[in-house]
Amino acid sequence: MPPPDIPQTLQPMRLQPATSAWNAFQRWRHHLTVPQFTVVTGALVIAAGTVVLSSPLCSTEDVGLWEALFTVTSAITVTGLSVIDISRDLTPFGQVTLAGLIITGGLGLMAITTFLQGFVQGHGGLRNRLDKGQCLDQFGVGGIGPTFNSILLTGSCVMGLGTVVLYSFGFTDIANPLERFWASLFHAISAYNNAGFGLWSDSLERYRDSAVVNGVIATMIVIGGIGWRVINDLWANRQRLRGLKRLSLHSRLVLRSTLLLVVFGALGLLFTEHFATGGVMEPLSWAQRIQVTLFQSITSRTAGFNSVPISAATFSDAGLLLVIVLMFIGASPGGTGGGIKTTTFATLMAATRSTLQGRQEVVIHRRQIPDSVVLRAIGVTIASLIFVLLMALLLGLGPTAAGVPNGTSFSFLEKLFTCMSAFATVGLDVGVTAELNRWGQLVLMVGMFVGRLGILLLLTALYGSRRHSRVGYPREELFI
Template identity: 70%
Template sequence: MSDRPLATGHTSTVLARLELWRRQLTVPQFTILTGLLVIACGTLLLASPLCSLDSVGLWQALFTVTSAITVTGLTIIDVGRDLTFVGQLVLAGLILTGGLGLMAITTFLQGFVQGRSGLRQRLDKGRALDEFGVGGIGPTFHSILISGAWVMGLGSAVLFLIGFRDIPEPGPRLWAALFHCISAYNNAGFGLWNTSLETYRDNLVVNGVIAVMIVSGGIGWRVSQDLWRNRRKLNSFRRLSLHTRLVLRSTVALIVVGTFGLLFTENFGVGDTAIEQLAPARQLLIALFQSITTRTAGFNTIPLSLQTLSEAGLLLMITLMFIGASPGGTGGGIKTTTFAVLMAATRSTLEGRDHVHVRRRHVADTTVLRAVGVALASALFVLAMTLLLGLGITAEPRAGQPGFTFLEKLFTCVSAFATVGLDVGVTAQLNRWGQLVLMVGMFTGRLGVILLLSAIYGRRSVPRVRFPSEEVYL
């Protein structure tokens, strides 16, 4: 009898501490915990007999679900063969969850969990979600869902009616159209065929629809909203916000540079490449599609390996993957605006100016510092991943070959961190330690290095003391 009050008091103390811990969680910490919980639940579901065949165990399911939630597309299974239709539905749902905003969903849920919605919390949420705004996540997330549904629906209709006409049965054709539009709009790169879209490399409709899906999802909701708001005044480019203009200019420039860069490297590189012997029109179509998908999505219309692409071409693709999509979009990378700000800062330095200007607009010093921090932290993280893959315990050499080259390992690590999903034949041949490195890289790349560091360090007060300045020579 005397022990019962003590036990009750101990339980109450534990619950009180858990409640205090829950309320003290920052948005980044809550985001990471929720993401891990979604991955764990998705893994158990995808590994069940309802969703997959016996060839898919817990490890294969874990890697696939992590890749889906982070909208990467790297896989160690054959989606069309190893997953049942229910499993493919679950995979599509996981792609939507990660693509339309893992951080948006977790922050939206946090309002109910923590029961606090003051101005400071909303501002914190805004920063964690690419600055969704003080007004709250609800209206913004609703508009993202509606616009995404319209774009994916229209794309699926075109693929069903025209693009995938080689699939005779209407049911499989409709599902193929819907699945690939979901994957493309969310920049995931998952396909129902183990050759990705190589069968449709000459199909203008399939290439066009998938490319439009990728770009639409990659430019971000803020740009789409700005374009829609000024749809009657698009003849005046200056009416758009600086962010929108930067994203559009950077996106177009990277697509053009990537297209002609791939044409150059694959025609003048060392050795025979996959597109070198093709007609010029087919080369242009392949290079254009690969330039678009390399930065964000992970589809491919030609086989990717050291035997089919030049080393210069692979290095160019690594650069495009590292830059990635735009803020608020469904892709990864350091983001196009980060790259644009870094280029503007470089130009300002070369011109001897003390401030960074872009299109007659001043860029705040804090924005420049953030761009430098994101780029440097991301580069260091990718180098650490590549270093780990260079260790003997993380990779199993292919039969009859000495192992992976440095370029193959770097390509795979950048593809995972930038949540692209392109593979040169490395992922499936890594052992579990190596695949674990890729999973950590995918999760970190989707959330962002800055968000991860914020979760680790927690809340830190901004110092109000300014220290004396002193010259440092560079």
């Protein structure tokens, strides 16, 4: 006997809840702004990477969902902090997956976001394209379409050249050719993307005295940190450079700021660690000290490699504080590093100089900087500083250390160092990260995510862009 026919009046009632939910989802995705879509895409990429990395194909039984989540977040945000041993806890396929996540976070996340938004939202007028371009500039990748192809081509060439040099002259102590090639390729990827991940638990300490390894890694960190805009500017003017005058103001400022910060950081570490008793620099010769401090000055702003042990026992408090300052400044706009950026720091220094000189405008290299740029630099710096201090405050709530011998706790300087390393996506560790409980590691994960996206982009995603008001207000003096 055939089943009775369903009355037509009941069929729409069954489909109505599903249809309403689908329509609500369609309206929600169409109204997502670029910053909001960036946050959603980043979270989805991290979630997908966590599932893959925690599978038996990629990791051992010691890596659960939590360890995989922390590692993937650190890779997508190109930070380098880790709670696992990469060489021991990840399979060869897992290490390849980790390298792919680093490339995705360093070069591809924003482009993926932009192109996916075009498919998902299905519309794109002039305002939407301008919004995408502005968001890309804020995120630090630098462009869409052909521009991203150039970014990818430049990155591939630099990483390929670095791999060849490291294989031929750097990691020559590795006898197995396949292992040497993978070590060279992995560290080239990690260095160019300013990730700081290493295949060995001691990072690059075993190659402390290798000029080739230190030189290649440091050079790739600098190239990745100065940003594609500067590289493109240098390439476009390669045949007519005369004292860097033909370069844009941005390129000149980035190059000079980077050079000054590298020299200042190296001299500062030489000074602070020279007076440290029993420090890591004490048994080294002056040639070794110069090489170590130069390398650490470069890697402290953008990447998390270290050629000597970094901890409260091996570095002085003054040296750790100097490294915190370098991490806070970070890389340059358009680069793969974090921090408030070198141009932001240079703008603040120029504003301070103008104030001391009694000027009403900010001038850099005989060019007046718009007030909106100065306000943005101040906003980025203050918001970033408040966020890092909030991280340190949350990290100090209750016992956050799990498994620390004799129940000892970390000092505030160690916690501040770790929080700054996470937010600035540097990845240097003083032995705190792996000893934190899950609350402490969650604070670091949120800090890494916010630091990679950018504090202003995240605030824009939460509150939206505010339209310019046509209402003016009367001026009044304020005593400062």
